[in-house]
Amino acid sequence: MPVKRLPAAKTRLRPPGTVRREDLALAMALDTVQAALACPAVSTVVAVCDDPVASPRLAALGAEVVADEPDAGLNPALAHGVGVATAARPDCGVALLSSDLPALQAADLAEALDQAAAYDVSVVADHAGTGTVLLTALPGVPLAPAFGAESLAAHTAAGAVALESPLERLRRDVDTAEDLEATRRLGFGPHTSALLSGS
Numbered sequence: 098m099p100v101k102r103l104p105a106a107k108t109r110l111r112p113p114g115t116v117r118r119e120d121l122a123l124a125m126a127l128d129t130v131q132a133a134l135a136c137p138a139v140s141t142v143v144a145v146c147d148d149p150v151a152s153p154r155l156a157a158l159g160a161e162v163v164a165d166e167p168d169a170g171l172n173p174a175l176a177h178g179v180g181v182a183t184a185a186r187p188d189c190g191v192a193l194l195s196s197d198l199p200a201l202q203a204a205d206l207a208e209a210l211d212q213a214a215a216y217d218v219s220v221v222a223d224h225a226g227t228g229t230v231l232l233t234a235l236p237g238v239p240l241a242p243a244f245g246a247e248s249l250a251a252h253t254a255a256g257a258v259a260l261e262s263p264l265e266r267l268r269r270d271v272d273t274a275e276d277l278e279a280t281r282r283l284g285f286g287p288h289t290s291a292l293l294s295g296s
Contacts, residue, residue: 098133099165099174100126100146100155100196107197111274113293120292123151125271126196128286130160133194135203138210140189144196145178175242190214191240193232195223199289200266200280206231209267212260220257222249224268224279231267232257 100106106122126144133142144160146152147168156162163181167173175193182191192210213219213233218240221231229248234240243251253259269280285293 098126098130098142098144098160098194098196099171099178100144100148100151102148103151107272109272110277112277113274116292119150121277121289122197123154124288124292125199125286126151127154127158127288129194129196129198129201130155130158131286131288132198132201132203133206134159136206136210137203138207139192140186141182143178143182145174171244172242175244179240179242188236190233190235190238192234193240193242193244195230195270197270197272198230198267199271199285200269200283201286202266205264205267208262209233209260209264212262216258218252218255218257219260220249220252221260221264221267223270224265224276228270230270 103119103122107118110118112118112121130142133139142160144155144162145165146155146162147165152162165174167177179191209221209231217238218234220229223230227247227249229244229252232252266283269283271277271280
């Protein structure tokens, strides 16, 4: 899971009231990690993060935090995380998960990973249907992340199977204030909920 340095995170997002953008980005990442760690199919969450505030908070939840050694953007950071995870657990599959899924619940991720087990590489689209929130590979299968604009098309062109289940809470990533309000009706995780209570 990639977690940007907080000052550079979610620059298109305008939080409500007096909530700071950096605090909201962190809360969403914490909720995403917490949901992933609660999923029975997940053995470890590796967070690629260099932020001095976010890193200890992620580690306190139980994530294995590794520095972004390539320091060359999102996809090199994800590839680095894959390398760390597979070196430590070569018999496990790998799942790359967006860090801005504040409504995600463990059951949502479990359902997606159960579906993904039928394919060498699989992908779940974001709510807009063009981006990617989850990219998975079975043990021993190479994984080449291509997150960014039109990443769903890039991943499927590379052979990933798009999972068809709606999985709305998993697909609901947050980049804008409109996304945040649309996600609110699904129910935020505890960190985002506490931060936005009263907003």
